[in-house]
Amino acid sequence: MSPAENTAFITGGTGGVGRAVVARFLADGYRVAVPYRSESEWKALASAHEDAGRSGALRGMVADVTDESSVARAAAEAASTLGGIRVLAHIAGGYKGGVDVERMEARDVRGMIDLNLLSAFWAAKHVIPHAKRTGSGRLLFVSSRGAVEFSAGAAAYAASKAGLHGLVGTLARELRKDGVTANAILPSVIDTEANRVSMPKARFDDWVRPEQVAALLAFLASDAASAVSGALIPIYGRA
Numbered sequence: 001m002s003p004a005e006n007t008a009f010i011t012g013g014t015g016g017v018g019r020a021v022v023a024r025f026l027a028d029g030y031r032v033a034v035p036y037r038s039e040s041e042w043k044a045l046a047s048a049h050e051d052a053g054r055s056g057a058l059r060g061m062v063a064d065v066t067d068e069s070s071v072a073r074a075a076a077e078a079a080s081t082l083g084g085i086r087v088l089a090h091i092a093g094g095y096k097g098g099v100d101v102e103r104m105e106a107r108d109v110r111g112m113i114d115l116n117l118l119s120a121f122w123a124a125k126h127v128i129p130h131a132k133r134t135g136s137g138r139l140l141f142v143s144s145r146g147a148v149e150f151s152a153g154a155a156a157y158a159a160s161k162a163g164l165h166g167l168v169g170t171l172a173r174e175l176r177k178d179g180v181t182a183n184a185i186l187p188s189v190i191d192t193e194a195n196r197v198s199m200p201k202a203r204f205d206d207w208v209r210p211e212q213v214a215a216l217l218a219f220l221a222s223d224a225a226s227a228v229s230g231a232l233i234p235i236y237g238r239a
Contacts, residue, residue, distance in 0.1 A: 005134055006030045007082040008221070009075060011065050011123055012091030014041035016192030017142070019048070020210035021089055024218050026052050030087070033078030035063035035071070056081070065092045065119040068126075075126035085130035087138045087221045090123045093161075095146075097154035109156045116160035120167060128171075128180070137180035138221045139171055142213070145188045145236060165232055172230030181229035183220050187213055188239035206238040 008025050012018040013034035025032050026049060036042040042060045052058035059081050063074035079085050093116045096108055124139055131137025146154055147161035164184060171182035189195055191207040216235055219225055 005084075005086050005136065007078075007085050008032050008087040008089055009078050009085045009123070009127055010034050010089045010091060011119065012093065012142075014038060014045050015091065016194060017190055017210045017213055018091040019045060020214040021091055021217055022058070023049070024211070024214035025087075025089070025221075026057060028218055031057045031059075031082045033059045033061065033074075033082055033085070035061055035065060035074040035078075037062065037064060065123065066114040068122045071119075071122040072126045075123070075130070079130045084134060085127050086134040086136060088123055088127040088131065088140060089217055089221070090120050090139075090141045092119050092123075093142060095154075095157050097151070097157050099153055101155045104156060112156035112160040113163070116157070117163040117167070120164050124167065124171060124182075128175070131180045132175070132178045135179040136223070136226065137175070137178070138225075139168075139175075139180065139182040140217050140220050141168055141182075141184040142217075143168075143184040143186045143232065145186050145234065148186065148232075168232070169230050176229060179226075181220075181226065183225075183228060183231045183233065185213065185216055185220075185233045185235050188236040208235055208237040208239070212237070 006029050008030045010022055010032055013022045014036045022032055046053050049058050061074045061077050064070040120141055143164050144161045146158050150158050168182050168184045187208045189207045191204055191209050
């Protein structure tokens with residue numbers, strides 16, 4: 001295996017889902033780079049994987065995933081320190097809802113588009129050249145059940161995630177001759193601390209666990225999934 005073949009660039013890696021994805025990829029022998037904004041969240045992640053940090057298997061760099069130049073710098077730094085990037089796992093994203101379209105503010109619409117769609121676009125754009133060089137690149141994205149089953153008050157979120165689906169399908173077409181695949185997974189509610197706080201009366205056991213999300217992404221990153229591209233894969237648990 002060449003040095004670049006077990007390398008991953010994981011956006012949102014310091015969040016509730018991202019931490020599980022980082023842990024899984026490290027356990028699978030990857031060298032991982034994580035762009036981050038919160039120093040305290042990065043320190044918590046690095047503390048949980050001290051051995052990986054000491055060995056250089058886990059690297060972090062400050063970046064704003066909604067800003068192209070920032071993402072470009074982070075991807076270049078990651079490729080330089082890891083020896084390449086084969087896998088993009090784009091976990092970064094967010095939700096803001098509860099407001100009907102007629103009452104939505106422009107800043108909230110733009111915020112959802114920037115965080116859920118443009119961030120994915122910039123991450124893909126600046127990882128693609130590195131993924132192509134490996135001949136087996138994987139572009140992986142976390143979308144949402146809310147992009148295919150709509151809820152009142154969540155128009156901007158749904159639109160941003162539906163736009164992500166268009167990006168994934170287009171990437172699959174553009175890169176099919178380069179050995180690079182592009183896929184998205186569509187979780188229902190993920191069992192994170194933040195979601196438990198916001199929905200305290202829900203049945204947590206019905207939700208998807210972060211480790212299950214990580215396992216699906218790890219499969220899509222593997223050689224066994226080389227024939228899968230352009231897929232939108234549900235992972236709903238019992239929710």
